[in-house]
Each structure stands twice: as C-alpha cells, then as structure tokens.
Amino acid sequence: MEACGLSEQPSRSRVFVAGVLDRVPARAVPKLRRIRVTRFGLVLRIKILPGQDFLDYDAATERLRHAWRTHDVYVRALKPGFLEVRLVGYDVLRYVVMPRKLPAAELLKVPVALRSDGALHLRDFRASPHELVIGATESGKSVYLRGLIKGLATQPVALVGIDCKWGVELAPFARRLSALAYTPEDAAELLDVLVEEMVQRYELIRASQGLGAGVAVEEITSDVWGLPEDVRPAPIVLIVDEVAELFLIANKADEKRRDHMVTQLIRLAQLGRAAAIYLEVCGQRFGSDLGSGATALRAQLTGRVAHRVNDEASAKMALGDISVRAVGAATQIAVERPGTAVVGLLSGGWARIRSAFVSLDEVAAVCADTAHRTPYIPALADFRMQPAVLPTQPSKQTV
Known part of the structure; x- marks a missing residue:
C-alpha cells in the first residue's frame, strides 16, 4: 500500500511513541478486515484511511496489480469507509466456464456471460428494460443473442423477432417465437401491432387502477406488474437483429x-417498460449517420453492450456517455477473442465480459422443447412463423 501511494502520514500519537522508542514512525496503512477465497483469486474487504476515497484506489489498480503480481485488480465501494478489492489470479475470459450453481431462476433475468472479475453477468430486463448490442461480423454478437434466447425460452415470456436478413438468424427459433418479421415491410406492420398492443395494455392498467372511493392506496398501480396475476398480460421481448436494415x-x-418504423420503435422504447414490452436492439454498427431517429432511439436504450467493432464511431455511440475508457477497451478487443465485449453496468461503471459459447442447434432444441410455453397473444397470431417443410427430392431409381 505504501509503494502504491495508498498510505498516509502517521498520527501524532504514533510519532510520539516512535520518538520515545527512538524509531522511525511507520506510515498509516488501510486496515484489512476480511479475506475471502474464490476460484478466481481473493476478495479483500478494506477499511480505508480518513481523507481517502474510492477514486484513490481505482487510480492505483494498475500499480496494485504489478505489486501483488496478479492478473487484474478490481475495486468496488461497499459503504462509506469500506472498499472491496478483488484480486483475479488468471485471465478469466480466456476460457469461459459458467458457474455450476447459477442463481435461482427469476422472471426476465438471464445469466448470459462472465465478467473479467469472475462475477456472473445477468441480463435483467426489469432493471434495464432496453438494451443496445453492437458487434462486427464474427465478434460473438450472435452467440450473446443465442444465450439470451435460450434463457428466456424457459420462461413465460413472449419472444418477438425482427430479422431483416430474411430470418436466417432467428428462424431456427420460430417454434418458440410468438411473431417473426423478416422483411422491412413485415417489420413495419409488426411494429404497428406492437404499439397497438402497448396502447391496449395501458388502457387495461387505467381500467384496473380502481381510483374510486374505498380503494386501498397500495392497490393503485402504474404498470402491468401491479395488476392481479389473472389479468396481467405476458411480458414481450422484442429482438431486433441488424437494426441498420430498418434505416436503409x-x-x-x-x-x-423508414420514418414510420423508427417512430414506432422509439415509442416502444419510451413507453414500453410499464406495459412489459422490452427491446433488445442488435446491429453490426450504430451511428447518427444511419438517419433521423437513430440518436433518439439510442437515448432510450439503457443497456449497452459493445463487441469488437469496425469503427470507433460505433463504440462511441454505444459507450461514449458511459466512459472514455470503456470506448478504448471496446476498440482494443482482439479478433481471436470472439464473444468478448464491454458492457455498461447498472451501477454506472463498465466491465469486460465474454459469453459462453452456445451452438445454434442447442438453442433450437431448447426452443422446440419449450414451444408449449409460448404465450398466446391474439394480436401477434398472424405473424407466427410456421417451420417450413423442405420439398423432397425424387430418388433415383437404379436399373
């Protein structure tokens, strides 16, 4: 701590005792309160000295990493006067191994990746309703999306897809999808239906609020989660793959x-949370040059995930309002590390994550097994995609 500049001048009493004993007074150092051993390294609980703050330790993480000869050091504030210092002994993201014991399954909360400090990264739609996921080709964006779909497929959630690459990315999961649009024309119609569904849900909330006399205050609600379970509609997760195709x-x-589609998409992003309609917007790149409405849409997407990108502008569009260091980390992701990404945390910081590899056939099998859990939403029935049956080739008769 002294070598890294995290010690302070000794107190007067310590100077007096050192003078009486004819010794050099030792500098005051932070006190170690607890040590916890994990499979990634150590977690230290430290009581910092008066006059110090979190930023002093955050700026010294690189010095601490070399002083302790560890792979990485992460600092997190616990409460006033106490910090958690996480020492990681090796590169956790080199070979991603998800924990055997995952947290108990919760609605709209899916473990999708592992963070560089060894913690599990959860995609929580209730805490962060909408998310922007960008990444170049072969950057691991599709694997991240597969893991998300695999986790949501086992929950009572309606999955809606817009895949303007003629459905090649989302069509394998059609048995579990409540609706799928794979052309811009179909996407425009589907967005209109979703906005109308959102309006009907708001009318249901207003009709169920019960503002008459004799109604308890705790029974009044402003979103669908306060409604009784027997009338509460199923949550909807809209997955937009390759959002740039909607702007072209x-x-x-x-x-x-295009202007109509973008307007409807922005309306869903602004008002969809209370109606339990959530957005997962993905694309190879995302910038203001896409056209009118791109910046307004990005402002409504709270979650940000940036895989390896081809241009710095996309990284700035996703992470520029979070941290300049996060933008630099996103532009430094190596090609040979697919699945690695920089994510904005709900706490306000950022972290490196890497998704565990999930194959296409694995997710398709899960979607086929959970097809019976697909919520029925009448407004989306016309967009339900039926698996295509390939024509049989006539067999060659041998003479």
Whole structure:
C-alpha cells in the first residue's frame, strides 16, 4: 500500500511513541478486515484511511496489480469507509466456464456471460428494460443473442423477432417465437401491432387502477406488474437483429416507411417498460449517420453492450456517455477473442465480459422443447412463423 501511494502520514500519537522508542514512525496503512477465497483469486474487504476515497484506489489498480503480481485488480465501494478489492489470479475470459450453481431462476433475468472479475453477468430486463448490442461480423454478437434466447425460452415470456436478413438468424427459433418479421415491410406492420398492443395494455392498467372511493392506496398501480396475476398480460421481448436494415432506404417510398418504423420503435422504447414490452436492439454498427431517429432511439436504450467493432464511431455511440475508457477497451478487443465485449453496468461503471459459447442447434432444441410455453397473444397470431417443410427430392431409381 505504501509503494502504491495508498498510505498516509502517521498520527501524532504514533510519532510520539516512535520518538520515545527512538524509531522511525511507520506510515498509516488501510486496515484489512476480511479475506475471502474464490476460484478466481481473493476478495479483500478494506477499511480505508480518513481523507481517502474510492477514486484513490481505482487510480492505483494498475500499480496494485504489478505489486501483488496478479492478473487484474478490481475495486468496488461497499459503504462509506469500506472498499472491496478483488484480486483475479488468471485471465478469466480466456476460457469461459459458467458457474455450476447459477442463481435461482427469476422472471426476465438471464445469466448470459462472465465478467473479467469472475462475477456472473445477468441480463435483467426489469432493471434495464432496453438494451443496445453492437458487434462486427464474427465478434460473438450472435452467440450473446443465442444465450439470451435460450434463457428466456424457459420462461413465460413472449419472444418477438425482427430479422431483416430474411430470418436466417432467428428462424431456427420460430417454434418458440410468438411473431417473426423478416422483411422491412413485415417489420413495419409488426411494429404497428406492437404499439397497438402497448396502447391496449395501458388502457387495461387505467381500467384496473380502481381510483374510486374505498380503494386501498397500495392497490393503485402504474404498470402491468401491479395488476392481479389473472389479468396481467405476458411480458414481450422484442429482438431486433441488424437494426441498420430498418434505416436503409432506396427511394422516397422507403423513406416514408423508414420514418414510420423508427417512430414506432422509439415509442416502444419510451413507453414500453410499464406495459412489459422490452427491446433488445442488435446491429453490426450504430451511428447518427444511419438517419433521423437513430440518436433518439439510442437515448432510450439503457443497456449497452459493445463487441469488437469496425469503427470507433460505433463504440462511441454505444459507450461514449458511459466512459472514455470503456470506448478504448471496446476498440482494443482482439479478433481471436470472439464473444468478448464491454458492457455498461447498472451501477454506472463498465466491465469486460465474454459469453459462453452456445451452438445454434442447442438453442433450437431448447426452443422446440419449450414451444408449449409460448404465450398466446391474439394480436401477434398472424405473424407466427410456421417451420417450413423442405420439398423432397425424387430418388433415383437404379436399373
């Protein structure tokens, strides 16, 4: 601690005792309160000295890493005067191994990746309703999305997909999807239906609030989660794969449709949380040059995940309002480390994560096994995609 500049001048009493004993007074150092051993290293609970704060230790993490000869050091504030220092002994993200004992399953909360400090990264839709996920080709963005779908497939959640790559990414999961649009024209119609569904849910909330006389205050609600379970609609997660395709235009007619789609998407992002409609917007790149509404849409997407990107502008668009260091970390992700990403944390910081590899057939099998759990939403019935049956080839007869 002294070598890393985290000690303080000794107190007067210590100087007096050292003078009486004819010794050099030792500098005051933070006090170690607790040590916990994990499979990744050590977790220290430290009581800091008066006059110190979290930023002093956060700025010294690189010095502490070399002084303790560990792979990495992470600091987290616990309460006033106490910090948690996590020492990681090796590169946790080199080979991602998810913990055997995962947290108890909760609605709309899915473990999707492992953080560089050894902690589990959870995608919590209730805490962060909407998320932006960007990443170049072969960056691991699709694997992240598969892990998310795999976790949501086992829950009573309606999954809705917009995949303008003719459905090649989301069509394998069609048995579990409540709706799927794979052309911009279908996407425009589906967004209109979702906005209408959102309006109907708001009308249900207003009708169920019960503001008449004799109604208890705790029974009044402003979102669907306060409704009784027998009338509460199923939550909807809208997954948009390759959002840039919704912004592209070729003529004036496309421009009008594009503006309408973006407007509906922004409305869902602004008002969907209370109606239990959540967005997962993915794309290879995302910038203001996509067109009108891109910046407004990004402002509504609280969660940010940036995989390896081809341009710094996309990293700034995703992480620029979180941390400059996070933007630099996103642009330094190596090509040979697919699945690695930089994520904005709900606490306000950022962290490196890496998704565990999930194969396409594995997720498709889970979706097929959980097809019976697909909530029925009448407004989305027309967009339910039926698995295609490939034509059989005539067999060659041998003479």
